[in-house]
Amino acid sequence: MNRRRSLFVVTMMxxxxxxxxxxxxxxxxxxxxxxxxxxxxxxxxxxxxxALFQNQQLLDAAKLSLKIAAIxxxxxxxLGTLAGLALTRFGRFRGRALLTGMATAPLVMPEVITGLSLxxxxxxxxxxxxxxxxxxxxxxxxxxxxxxxxxxTVVVRSRLATLDESLEEAAMDLGARPxxxxxxxxxxxxxxxxxxxxxxxxxxxxxDLVITSFVSGPGSSTLPLVIFSKVRLGVSxxxxxxxxxxxxxxxVGIVTAGLYMQxxxxxxxxxxxxxxxxxx
Amino acid sequence: xxxLWLLLFFAVPFLIVLKISVSxxxxxxxxxxxxxxWITSQAMDIKINxxxxxxxxxxxxYRNAYGNSILTAAVSTILCLLIGYPMAYGIARTxxxxxxxxxxxxxxxxxxxxxxxxxxxxxxxxxxxLINNLLMSIGIIDEPIVMLQTDFAVYLGIVxxxxxxxxxxxxxxIEKLDLSLLEAAADLxxxxxxxxxxxxxxxxxxxIVAGSMLVFIPAVGEFVIPALLGGPDSLMxxxxxxxxxxxxxxxxxxxxxxxxxxxxxxVPIMILQHVQGRQLGTHR
Numbered sequence: 001m002n003r004r005r006s007l008f009v010v011t012m013m014x015x016x017x018x019x020x021x022x023x024x025x026x027x028x029x030x031x032x033x034x035x036x037x038x039x040x041x042x043x044x045x046x047x048x049x050x051a052l053f054q055n056q057q058l059l060d061a062a063k064l065s066l067k068i069a070a071i072x073x074x075x076x077x078x079l080g081t082l083a084g085l086a087l088t089r090f091g092r093f094r095g096r097a098l099l100t101g102m103a104t105a106p107l108v109m110p111e112v113i114t115g116l117s118l119x120x121x122x123x124x125x126x127x128x129x130x131x132x133x134x135x136x137x138x139x140x141x142x143x144x145x146x147x148x149x150x151x152x153t154v155v156v157r158s159r160l161a162t163l164d165e166s167l168e169e170a171a172m173d174l175g176a177r178p179x180x181x182x183x184x185x186x187x188x189x190x191x192x193x194x195x196x197x198x199x200x201x202x203x204x205x206x207x208d209l210v211i212t213s214f215v216s217g218p219g220s221s222t223l224p225l226v227i228f229s230k231v232r233l234g235v236s237x238x239x240x241x242x243x244x245x246x247x248x249x250x251x252v253g254i255v256t257a258g259l260y261m262q263x264x265x266x267x268x269x270x271x272x273x274x275x276x277x278x279x280x
Numbered sequence: 281x282x283x284l285w286l287l288l289f290f291a292v293p294f295l296i297v298l299k300i301s302v303s304x305x306x307x308x309x310x311x312x313x314x315x316x317x318w319i320t321s322q323a324m325d326i327k328i329n330x331x332x333x334x335x336x337x338x339x340x341x342y343r344n345a346y347g348n349s350i351l352t353a354a355v356s357t358i359l360c361l362l363i364g365y366p367m368a369y370g371i372a373r374t375x376x377x378x379x380x381x382x383x384x385x386x387x388x389x390x391x392x393x394x395x396x397x398x399x400x401x402x403x404x405x406x407x408x409x410l411i412n413n414l415l416m417s418i419g420i421i422d423e424p425i426v427m428l429q430t431d432f433a434v435y436l437g438i439v440x441x442x443x444x445x446x447x448x449x450x451x452x453x454i455e456k457l458d459l460s461l462l463e464a465a466a467d468l469x470x471x472x473x474x475x476x477x478x479x480x481x482x483x484x485x486x487x488i489v490a491g492s493m494l495v496f497i498p499a500v501g502e503f504v505i506p507a508l509l510g511g512p513d514s515l516m517x518x519x520x521x522x523x524x525x526x527x528x529x530x531x532x533x534x535x536x537x538x539x540x541x542x543x544x545x546x547v548p549i550m551i552l553q554h555v556q557g558r559q560l561g562t563h564r
Binding site: 006008009010012013015016017019020021023024026027030101104105108110111112113116117120203206207209210213214224227228231232234235239240242243246247250251253254255258261262 | 363364366367369370371373380381382384385386387388389391392393394395396397399400401402403404406410440443444447493494497498500501502503504507508518521522525526531534535538541542545549552553
């Protein structure tokens with residue numbers, strides 16, 4: 001291919017990746033800065049990490065966020081998987097178009113709108129039935145499940161769409177009951193997508209600021225809410241330290257997942273080759 | 281069950297927003313307690329009233345905010361496309377063993393906190409931030425350049441945050457492209473530039489549209505980026521809604537702002553759903 005153009009492409013790629021990573025790297029470097037002024041280097045220090053683990057407010061918020069994220073991820077995965085199954089396997093049923101629309105709309109809906117509409121719902125529900133009383137962890141969790149299940153649905157659906165339906169049909173022809181087919185055939189094949197969906201839902205909930213601000217109440221400050229109120233006042237080095245820890249956790253997780261997927265792919269390729277060899 | 285859930289927590293809330301946006305006419309103005317307004321409006325006869333919308337239309341503040349949001353989102357989308365297309369193209373053309381690694385590298389920022397990535401830019405752009413410190417220590421400038429709290433910072437933040445959303449659909453589209461078409465064009469004497477615009481762009485059009493919508497739609501309603509990086513005069517509609525709701529506590533107007541924003545976004549959302557539906561269809 002044209003050399004000049006490939007040089008251009010490589011330059012743009014390098015620029016793009018630099019653009020994505022330099023801010024994160026700077027964040028990490030300056031978390032080890034001695035000085036309180038985040039942007040003036042004054043020597044290496046880990047004191048902001050110490051300060052971070054003594055900050056009870058941040059720790060409590062992190063705990064609450066973890067709890068909500070875990071409950072949310074589980075709920076969203078169950079609902080999202082069911083919705084994905086319904087959309088790919090049940091053919092045409094009444095209200096399918098509506099479900100499709102509702103299952104994809106939260107993906108693109110601006111967060112301020114989702115947050116506002118959920119809050120107004122909770123307020124009017126409270127007036128009508130007295131539940132949920134006030135806003136707090138329950139309302140945050142419900143709101144998070146609502147928007148993150150859409151992501152799970154998309155992931156599960158695209159996996160199901162590529163799944164060979166003849167596998168399920170073959171099992172049924174051989175006399176397996178629908179429930180057995182589901183647990184022995186469909187579920188194991190879709191499982192990677194379900195796991196990916198769970199992680200995605202967890203991360204979305206863990207990160208969410210805008211929707212949470214609308215539906216949270218006093219005493220239920222999640223980590224992003226605490227960070228946001230701190231950041232609004234300006235840069236502070238313990239946030240840098242916190243960011244570094246979070247980035248490292250995510251990086252380790254992603255790399256592990258990537259390596260695992262690579263290995264699974266190799267195993268599957270080997271299995272296919274062995275099966276072909278056995279057939280010859 | 282997911283059906284019921286979505287109906288209850290997604291469809292019904294919209295109806296409520298719609299209702300509140302057309303109610304609260306008599307008492308809906310700021311001096312009154314918003315919650316009470318709303319109860320009263322429910323108690324009083326239901327009468328559809330577009331005063332809140334008329335208010336939005338007449339007040340230049342809101343018109344500017346909508347215009348500004350769309351402009352900001354559009355410019356950011358184009359910038360994302362200009363950076364993202366060569367990136368996706370490059371990734372799709374590297375050796376397969378590299379591809380997964382590079383894709384993971386595109387996705388990694390997406391998995392890390394959005395808020396903290398925006399925060400990173402504050403330290404870089406500030407008056408005594410990294411760029412200004414660097415430039416001043418070399419002696420290129422004497423006075424710091426004001427970068428934080430400008431529209432420039434908002435564009436930068438949006439492009440930075442949403443770039444992965446652009447690169448991934450583009451990559452999927454470019455990867456599927458049949459290279460022999462380009463070779464055939466080159467054999468027939470077509471210049472690379474012309475081949476790019478007559479073959480590559482039309483065939484990856486689905487990816488371009490999907491990526492652009494994935495950036496444009498959330499960018500219009502963006503709140504965090506203009507709140508942290510933008511100045512007080514950089515009005516974006518997400519921020520206006522937020523302030524209307526949290527600071528002015530005017531719920532009917534906030535609802536009307538939300539509905540009007542949705543109306544603006546209906547067309548791009550439909551385009552996105554159309555493109556995605558077609559992509560899911562071709563997978564089968």
